[in-house]
Amino acid sequence: MPTPTPAAPGSLPFLGHAHRLARDPLPFITSLRRHGDVVRIRIGPTPAYVVTDPALTRRVLVTDAARFAKGGKIIDALSVFFGDGLATVADGDTHLRNRRLMQPMFNKAHIATRGSAMIDQVRTMVGSWREGEHRDVCADMNDITLAAFLVALFGTDLPAHLRAEFTSLMPAIMKGTIRRTILPSWINRLPLPANRAHAERVAQLRALIDQAIDHRGRQEPDRASGTVDAPDRPAGCPHVAGAQDEAGLFTTLLTAEAGLSRRQLQDEAITLLTGAIETTGTTLAWTLYELTRHPEIERRLRAELAAVCGDRPLRQEDLDRLPYARQVLREAVRKYGPAWMVTRTAICDIDLGGHRIPRGADVVWSPYLHQHDPEYFPEPSTFDPDRWGPDRVQATRGSFYAFGDGRRKCIGESFAWIELQIILATVLQRWPNFRLASRPPRPQAVVTVKPDVMTMTYRSIVSSPES
Secondary structure: OOOOOOEOOOOEOOOEOHHHHHHOHHHHHHHHHHHOOEEEEEEOOEEEEEEOOHHHHHHHHHHOHHHEEEOOHHHHHHHHHHOOOOOOOOOOHHHHHHHHHHHHHHOHHHHHOOHHHHHHHHHHHHHOOOOOOOEEHHHHHHHHHHHHHHHHHHOOOOOHHHHHHHHHHHHHHHHHHHHHHHOOHHHHOOOOHHHHHHHHHHHHHHHHHHHHHHHHHHHOOOOOOOOOOOOOOOOOOOOOOOOOOOOOOOHHHHOOOOOOOHHHHHHHHHHHHHHHHHHHHHHHHHHHHHHHHOHHHHHHHHHHHHHHHOOOOOOHHHHHHOHHHHHHHHHHHHHHOOEOOEEEEEOOOEEEOOEEEOOOOEEEEOHHHHOOOOOOOOOOOOOOHHHHOOOOHHHHOOOOOOOOOHHHOOOOHHHHHHHHHHHHHHHHHHOOEEEEOOOOOOEEEOOEEEEOOOEEEEEOOOOOOOO
């Protein structure tokens, strides 16, 4: 017989647990672990089943993935501006086809062709900061991650105004999206000012992405004639000498024989760029914050970087020789997300850990919840990069789901680690000293777990604590 699924306390008429998800989402989602392996909540009038056991989450994502389709309130809300991008498109032939088309963009050898251009872009931006000024860390990290990814995705010649406009739009769009995931659907359909503003911003975002695609397309060969602007460049080949700096990863899709439609190109570009700034930028901000709290970790990072690079700037080939930097970044990803709540939809009645999940129900899993599970991560609130060392990393297996798992695992994970290492190493090389200038930040759950405020100052000399 199925085990009765416990209901989370605190549900309100009409709203369900939406008020908790809006007011204190992280304490609420982590509190569900003490109620059972699967816990029923309500988002508005709609029930959802939160999986708190990481082994059962693996069943949802891997073992029984065919019975849990990509879907649910969060995916429905994200698809408003992702469209049918790889992150939100339904399981089936379209997802499989598009993933196979995009996979070559993210193999290690292909990413390596973009490393030098990304490093140059990051070094220029980090070097432009003024000594001692108070800087918004999240804004800086979002700007840098977006700029670096735009160089990787579209090439080095993308107009600067597109990057600036995209960055200015994204915070409001992400806030509007998470609002749509926690409120009843009937509220999102009303002609309210907030709903109209969200729709207008999504339309602006699509127009900007369209301009970026058009700009890149003008640099690519005409598919019918095989001609290119530069006569010495082989048609359709983005990997030859002299082409790599100007071309980008997106050229793989623009020159694919089984090409995507204009709408599909927009969807995939938006999906990739949104993931690039929202997850990577947030992770870097939290990493820098933790370094201000743990000078011994910062010293180890700087010592590793000095041993590999000496006094010269970072190079692409250095990244594999910085294992401690990867541990620090992995711990930041563990502690702060990047995503805190993800949904699937049961496509049939199914038994999950003895609990009956009805067909059509939303199934919720939380990387944040799993990555704060004390059974896998003792003292989960402690920032401890050594838990990812060779002698301890095995104990963490089974509860680290920051990039998902199974057939829908994030396609850009390898790229994300490379971009994170490049930016962190460049900040450390350029600025020997940085300090928190604001009060300690509080985590807030939007789509990622972001700091509510974080300001730092950067200096080119190491100052004493008294200065």
